[in-house]
Amino acid sequence: MTGAAYVEFAVREARGVSPAYERLALAVSRDDEVLALVGTLPPDKRQPNLLFGVVRLLGGPVDDPVAFHDHTVANWPAIAAQMRVRATQTNExxxxxxxxxxxxxxxxxxxxxxxxxxxxxxxxxxxxxxxxxxxxxxxxxxxxxxxxxxxxxxxxxxxxxxxxxxxxxxxxxxxxxxxxxxxxxxxxxxxxxxxxxxxxxxxxxxxxxxxxxxxxxxxxxxxxxxxxxxxxxxxxxxxxxxxxxxxxxxxxxxxxxxxxxxxxxxxxxxxxxxxxxxxxxxxxxxxxxxxxxxxxxxxxxxxxxxxxxx
Missing domain, CATH: 3.40.50 (Rossmann fold)
Incomplete structure (x- = not known):
């Protein structure tokens, strides 16, 4: 379910708009370890924009899926804490x-x-x-x-x-x-x-x-x-x-x-x-x-x- 949401984000939102996020979302959709961590959050806190935004806020990499995986797994408690209290408030x-x-x-x-x-x-x-x-x-x-x-x-x-x-x-x-x-x-x-x-x-x-x-x-x-x-x-x-x-x-x-x-x-x-x-x-x-x-x-x-x- 969560993996499918990341595929949809990649295909319908990021494709043609952000190659980095398209690549990253597709990688996360196949990453059982990261998906398992994201799955511990409430359903409304699992969306790609929130995860990627929090990782960026905390200084993590979002341009390399391998580096993103390693950083997210190593720093999950801090990332999860921010994802629980924040919302996607894109003010475009x-x-x-x-x-x-x-x-x-x-x-x-x-x-x-x-x-x-x-x-x-x-x-x-x-x-x-x-x-x-x-x-x-x-x-x-x-x-x-x-x-x-x-x-x-x-x-x-x-x-x-x-x-x-x-x-x-x-x-x-x-x-x-x-x-x-x-x-x-x-x-x-x-x-x-x-x-x-x-x-x-x-x-x-x-x-x-x-x-x-x-x-x-x-x-x-x-x-x-x-x-x-x-x-x-x-x-x-x-x-x-x-x-x-x-x-x-x-x-x-x-x-x-x-x-x-x-x-x-x-x-x-x-x-x-x-x-x-x-x-x-x-x-x-x-x-x-x-x-x-x-x-x-x-x-x-x-x-x-x-x-x-x-």
Whole structure:
């Protein structure tokens, strides 16, 4: 079971995106000793991103499967301890490139509330620059590249007057330890994403968002109620619900659908299903971008591709 999950990660997520992680995940899927160690963890703590991120955080090698095996076996108590207390909180500002077309089309100004906000770097879509092929939107750094297929990108960024995030464990870009964890979650070859993290973190540090420690069902209504009158409330989330048990996902969908404003979901169709979807562009892992429960496009997990439905 765990081995199959590592094969799926290699084939659907890492292939064509991170050769190092594709190679490493396939090696782990065949490594009985490492799989046995990972199997001692709770099921929700066994995923490849978490294991690889923790090993990187602790200074271990992820570019050589043999060295990774030796390091992981020799240092398993420390690795396991970190995996038990951490979660994959990848805070990829690039995901804003997939969200921007919907945000720019809603009634302005906006009050943004991100569920599973991590350090809140996706709460600044108005501060980033975007490049959709030859089409540029916004100015400054970081510059977010996205392949957009099937719809003309927007001409401008949204007007954001309030930004808040809800997370079980909010991260602080002013804390070097939290930034080190965000860095460790970035895949080995992705130097552009590390530069993007630094640029986005500087923006958040200069104008910190409201980050609240809380549960996505129990604490969402109270935080949403703090949004300013006269702004359009937008509750959004990206690649978060796979970490939430199915009954809580259903409860969350009911809660968010009952709030005023709009709901943007960018999640894998297996965790937030829809009645009918067109075929995905290829065998890679795609999220479904949806507005108020209506699916609109396929997206890649780091915001690098956006394919609109016909």
């Amino acid at each position: 500002a690039g995901r804003c490139a997939a969200l921007l077309p919907l945000l720019a089309a809603l009634p302005q100004p906006l009050a943004l509330l991100e569920v599973g906000a991590s350090a809140g770097l996706c709460l600044y879509p108005d501060r980033y620059a975007y490049r959709y092929g030859d089409h540029m939107v916004g100015t400054g750094e970081p510059l977010l590249d996205c392949l957009s297929v099937g719809r003309v990108p927007p001409d401008g960024v949204p007007d954001v007057v309030w930004r808040a995030g809800l997370d079980l464990n909010p991260l602080d870009v002013a804390d070097p330890a939290d930034v080190a964890w965000l860095d460790a979650l970035i895949w080995p070859e992705h130097a552009h994403r590390r530069a993007r993290l630094r640029a986005a973190a500087a923006i958040a540090a200069a104008d910190p968002p409201l980050l609240v420690r809380g549960d996505l069902v129990d604490d969402l209504p109270a935080l949403a109620a703090r949004a300013p009158a006269g702004a359009t409330l937008v509750v959004f989330h990206t690649s978060v619900l796979y970490q939430v048990p199915a009954p809580r996902r259903k409860a969350f969908a009911e809660v968010v659908a009952g709030l005023p404003g709009h709901w943007i979901a960018n999640e894998n169709a297996e965790v937030l299903p829809y009645a009918a979807l067109p075929e995905s562009p290829d065998e890679g892992l795609y999220n479904v971008l949806a507005l108020d429960g209506t699916p609109l496009a396929w997206t890649r997990s780091h915001g690098q591709q956006l394919t609109w439905f016909p």
